[in-house]
Amino acid sequence: MSSTYSVAAKAYLRDHSNGSVGMFQKWRPSVIRAEATVAVPTRKIATKFTELSVQSISHSDLHINEIVKRQTKRSFEYQSCRKPQFDPAFLEEAYEQCKNLCSEYAKTFYLGTLLMTKERQKAIWAIYVWCRRTDELVDGPNAAYMSSSVLDRWEERLYDIFNGRPFDMLDAALSDTVHNFPLDIKPFGDMIEGMRMDTRKTRYKNFQEIYLYCYYVAGTVGLMSVPVMGIPPESTVPAQSIYDAALYLGIGNQLTNILRDVGEDTLRGRIYLPQDELEQFGITEEDVFSRKVSDKWREFMKMQITRARYYFNQAEEGASQLDKDSRWPVWSSLMLYREILDAIEDNDYDNLTKRAYVGRTKKLLMLPLAYTRSLSMSNFALL
Numbered sequence: 001m002s003s004t005y006s007v008a009a010k011a012y013l014r015d016h017s018n019g020s021v022g023m024f025q026k027w028r029p030s031v032i033r034a035e036a037t038v039a040v041p042t043r044k045i046a047t048k049f050t051e052l053s054v055q056s057i058s059h060s061d062l063h064i065n066e067i068v069k070r071q072t073k074r075s076f077e078y079q080s081c082r083k084p085q086f087d088p089a090f091l092e093e094a095y096e097q098c099k100n101l102c103s104e105y106a107k108t109f110y111l112g113t114l115l116m117t118k119e120r121q122k123a124i125w126a127i128y129v130w131c132r133r134t135d136e137l138v139d140g141p142n143a144a145y146m147s148s149s150v151l152d153r154w155e156e157r158l159y160d161i162f163n164g165r166p167f168d169m170l171d172a173a174l175s176d177t178v179h180n181f182p183l184d185i186k187p188f189g190d191m192i193e194g195m196r197m198d199t200r201k202t203r204y205k206n207f208q209e210i211y212l213y214c215y216y217v218a219g220t221v222g223l224m225s226v227p228v229m230g231i232p233p234e235s236t237v238p239a240q241s242i243y244d245a246a247l248y249l250g251i252g253n254q255l256t257n258i259l260r261d262v263g264e265d266t267l268r269g270r271i272y273l274p275q276d277e278l279e280q281f282g283i284t285e286e287d288v289f290s291r292k293v294s295d296k297w298r299e300f301m302k303m304q305i306t307r308a309r310y311y312f313n314q315a316e317e318g319a320s321q322l323d324k325d326s327r328w329p330v331w332s333s334l335m336l337y338r339e340i341l342d343a344i345e346d347n348d349y350d351n352l353t354k355r356a357y358v359g360r361t362k363k364l365l366m367l368p369l370a371y372t373r374s375l376s377m378s379n380f381a382l383l
Contacts, residue, residue, distance in 0.1 A: 056211045068243045070184045071227045083179045084164035094173040098125035108336055108363045112329025123181055123228040126173040134191055138198045155192050181227045187220035202270045210274055218254035222246030230323035237321045245318020252311035256337045259304055263352040291352040301349040305341050312338055327374035335370050
């Protein structure tokens with residue numbers, strides 16, 4: 001991912017001599033032990049393995065329920081936290097910068113945000129920019145300077161943002177946002193933990209490890225976004241179900257990113273694929289690094305694509321239960337990423353030497369269809 005930021009090379013100048021991070025204290029993700037197995041419809045394929053189950057990490061172990069409770073009702077702690085005081089002109093410029101970055105680097109998503117209320121637009125742009133800057137610590141142009149201390153400093157900045165002490169203008173936009181909407185700090189901190197995983201892991205034993213990584217780097221975005229997107233009062237779907245759907249959309253998006261980028265990741269010595277499932281299909285690491293597309297590889301990819309589509313299907317109902325003015329960008333993202341999976345198939349499952357992409361014209365043509373989908377609360381037939 002290209003970037004104009006140089007956060008990784010910056011020194012963190014704020015004085016933390018008192019060691020305090022305010023009411024939002026440091027945490028480390030708990031060790032994940034339990035697993036939840038979800039049955040998923042499968043189709044027969046020409047291989048000795050006709051089924052791959054969808055085995056994910058229990059949402060209880062990820063403490064998703066606690067996040068939902070805190071974000072669906074502001075606690076006294078949030079209400080009493082000091083709201084940052086910014087000059088209105090400064091704050092307007094901060095959000096304008098976030099808008100410009102979103103429109104430059106996430107054009108389709110940005111167009112989808114234009115129907116949202118002004119306050120929601122600004123908040124989503126601020127969240128997008130923080131997530132992008134976080135991602136670029138590991139994948140941006142200054143990733144060569146990456147170290148654990150950089151992520152530690154970035155985490156300290158996160159605590160300051162939530163305590164009304166932003167470091168720069170873009171941080172100020174998010175600091176204002178977290179005091180306008182019931183945003184919990186945990187998904188933001190979990191995303192930073194995902195960046196830590198990227199610095200120390202290049203292989204993943206099974207899908208449970210892949211799922212955990214996808215939660216950290218992408219599922220968290222869904223959890224951040226729901227309080228801003230809003231749930232209409234007339235919705236009869238439990239808030240927990242809508243949050244789960246938002247998380248599943250993030251999981252599906254990241255699984256799609258992984259499948260799209262397999263070839264590029266091999267050039268960095270990385271394989272974001274379940275090692276046990278590669279073994280089941282008779283595929284070795286050498287086969288992956290040789291970047292030769294075999295019949296075994298095609299059958300393996302068919303099952304990985306089936307799994308990604310499963311998570312998109314799980315996300316559909318939740319996407320239709322958000323506030324009506326907020327559904328368009330969500331449906332745009334969901335449909336765009338499904339198109340990437342289609343493009344991998346169109347390339348005869350060659351994601352080792354080819355990068356699947358959706359052309360600009362097709363993206364623009366997709367927007368009216370996404371808008372049509374966003375108008376109804378009804379369930380749609382699965383794509």
